[in-house]
Amino acid sequence: MLPEWVNRTWLRLKALTKRAQLDRDLEDEVAFHLAMRERKNRADGAYADEARCAARRQFGSATLVKEEARTMRTFYGLETFSKDIRYGLRMLRKNPGFSVIAILTVALGIGASTAIFSVVNSVLLRPLPYEQPERLVQVWESNPQRGDERNVVNPMNFLDWREQNQTFTSMAAVVDGSTTLRMGGEPLEVPAILVSPQFFSMLGVAPLLGRTFTDEDGIRGHDQSVVLSYEFWQQQFGGRADVVNRRLQVDEEPATIVGVMPRGFALPNVKGSMWLPFVIDRSDRFAQEGRYMMVVARLKPGVSLSQAQQDMERVAQRTVEARPNFNTGWTAKVLPMLADATRDVRQPLLVLLSAVGFVLLIACANVANLLLMRGTRRGREIAVRAALGAARGRLVRQLLAESLLLAAAGTLGGLAIARWGLNGLLALIPEAAPLPRMQSIRMDSAVFLFALGLAFCTTVLFGLLPALRLSRVNLHDTLKQGTLRGGVGGNRVLRQTLVVAEIALALVLSVGAGLLLRSFYRLISVDLGFQPEHVVSMHVSVSPVKHPDGPDRARYITSLLEAVRRTPGVQAAGTTHFLPLEDRVSGSCFALGAALPTNDADAPDSQFLVITPGYFEAMGTPLLSGRDFSERDASGVPSAAIVNEAFVKRFLGGGDAVGKQLSVCWTVPNPVQIVGVVANARQTRLKDAPEPTIFLSNMQAPMYGATFVVRAAGDPGQIVRSVEMAIHRVDPEEAISEVQTMMHVFSDSASDARFQVVLLMIFAGIAVALAMIGVYGVVSYSVGQRTQEIGIRMAMGADARAIARMVLREAMLLAGLAVAIGLAGALALTRVMESLLYETKPTDAVTLVASCVAILLVAIGAAMLPARRAMRVDPMVALHYE
């Protein structure tokens, strides 16, 4: 025999298709029974009418029997479900105002959550687009004593790592920079990335056209090979397939394009227009000095992260033994590639996601409240249904069906809002602080699943509570009362609880937004140490082919500077090798006095910047003592240095610095004499306090490129063209890039903080608005309920203001309670924001107090309207109300 459920399901399926037939059969069966019983009754001596009535009586409710048999036969749930949905639709159409508000509220909550989740999903969750991305790691040098966990890597150390490790299948070095490209016309300065030849095969990504690098590429004597990015290929070559094998000049040397990578291919935080092969020669000077490479690697199958970490610590120890002067104190750190790439954005994104989660919760509370209020008006309808025999489960199902409809409509609207909001969100993400993997942000199937899940959860959240509450009707009271009010006891408390929760959540969000706002304000009003107004900057890279030796490069820069200074409208000009506020600076060791540090690793560390005379004047950084660099500080004369206040304070005990001698680990003849002291200025990021810095003269320590800073008398944008022309008069082929005003640089440096504050303000705004609607709803409902009472009070002589006070008291009580709860919640939750805040504590009293006051005012404001309505109650009308 078949299992019981198979048989049952079969009969039910049959029932579904032949419902009419089965209904007729049931009808016949009951009729037959009644007829037989009637005949028996008559045979027992009853009259015709009486016999029939008795038969009916003995049978009981035929309707109930049929109903029960029917529900048994069919997929009862399915059928009633569609009935519930149709009924729900009718109810929603009957109350368009209610439906629109509820759907919009849900749509807003789901839309905001889905938009932010799209970002979180694309940036934090989705695997990187490489082969077996979970086995890819970044390896950094780390120096625990200096609290430096992720430092770029020295080339020699990289070579040792690669040769001696036992846990990686391959390891590649990555250095981002720029090159000058020449394809016939004007030279072009493009971002280019140097990579070990095995970089592409390690990631497991095949080229779109041509090939990637082989082991021969990059070996000296071979022709230079170039792999283009899809985007650069489209933009410069119009996507032509015959670009492979094309020849061009890279940094004045002949090169061949060997391949094009697929669209979007890049390391998460390293964008470039092209890749160049990078082969390190141990005998190169630049291989032995400095740390400047990123290292990516692929774990061997079955090797865990901690095994790889142990292995690398072992290898790093060997590099310390091999080169103790350079490596003492340094070890290696292995981090999963995805976590490493998203390290800086994880916290802000999760804060934003929680914020929209709060908005969604508030939206649910609001809709639950609306449902409860409307449900209370429907108390009689529900009671009548219950009296007619509707089981409680049936009522709950029906009420839930309505919620499901609301949620479905809200989710559709929410997806539309999310789509639109996501575009807005992406537009809001600052160019200067792009999110890693930003170009891959989109709404994919995971996002839709998320929205679907939200729809389900919200239905349960805002639908179940009211449904359970409303279906628990007290038939006797509700029907007897027979008034419009037909109240269902206890709803009032539930509604008030929901509103308190809403206000409390809105307060938490407001505190979060307030903290960010305050932190943002502190950040942008920080003392920069320079005057960004009227300053424009541009980068000039000096061709190593045209100017192979250092003094020649330095003279070339000086000649460019002289030309720029002669340009009308230019007040001052200078160069630096790293512009402030772009998170770039050099660091190296030094020693006080004439002797070089004996051991690099133990020597004190300072930031280093190489500048020309006029840099401080152009930037507006005050010279505190001594002098600026001048033409006298050329090669062949004793080296000069300028230090900043932080340096003097940290290393010279705040004493007199000018005239003191230093020895520095830099390509400059030692000793170096301090000739001047300048004020502190922010260099790396806006939020980083100035560090001790040694400035060297570009004449004595020439760099390959220089970033010009030019102070204009008026609008800096207007001198750009003439400054460029002045440079091109010296060398028409000079590639000028990254032209931007210092105000722009300054604004960019605050852009990620601005992005966070703007988003959180928007979410807090929505939250407060929803909470306001919630308060308004509850208070105006209770005014409606108490119309009669208010009428009596007024008839007894209460004045309008007393009535208003009575109404406002409810709002005040709710808001007061909510503020107390919300404050506790804020204190507990805003701690996670600590890392996002600049010189602002999560317990910042001003923010807390201001948020509480604002929320209280908003709550009172929302109650004002119903309070005014209460004041205008006409006693006569109110008393005739029923």
Added chain:
Amino acid sequence: MADKKERAAELLQGTLDLLILKSLERGAMHGYGVAEWIHESSQDVLRVEEGALYPALHRLELRGLLSAQWGISDNNRRAKYYALTGAGRKQLAQETEYWRRMSGAMARVLQTA
């Protein structure tokens, strides 16, 4: 899912099911016949609301304990005849055995009290 519906009659349901199975032991019968048999054989002690019989019959049919067929009654009307299936017979034997033991035990308990 539907037959899990809570009804006050649930307590009686098991009993009613057993009565129905018993009534069909000697051959197929229509619903009215089952009702009559229960009245007569229990000497009207078990007063079943006759309507309640039908959901029970249908439930047993769905569970595969009864089979049903439309036929012509002795007064020439279309009527639905129920009969025990193999599974129904087995269920009847089990239930009967259970009731015997139960009522025996109850009787002993009540006597000693």
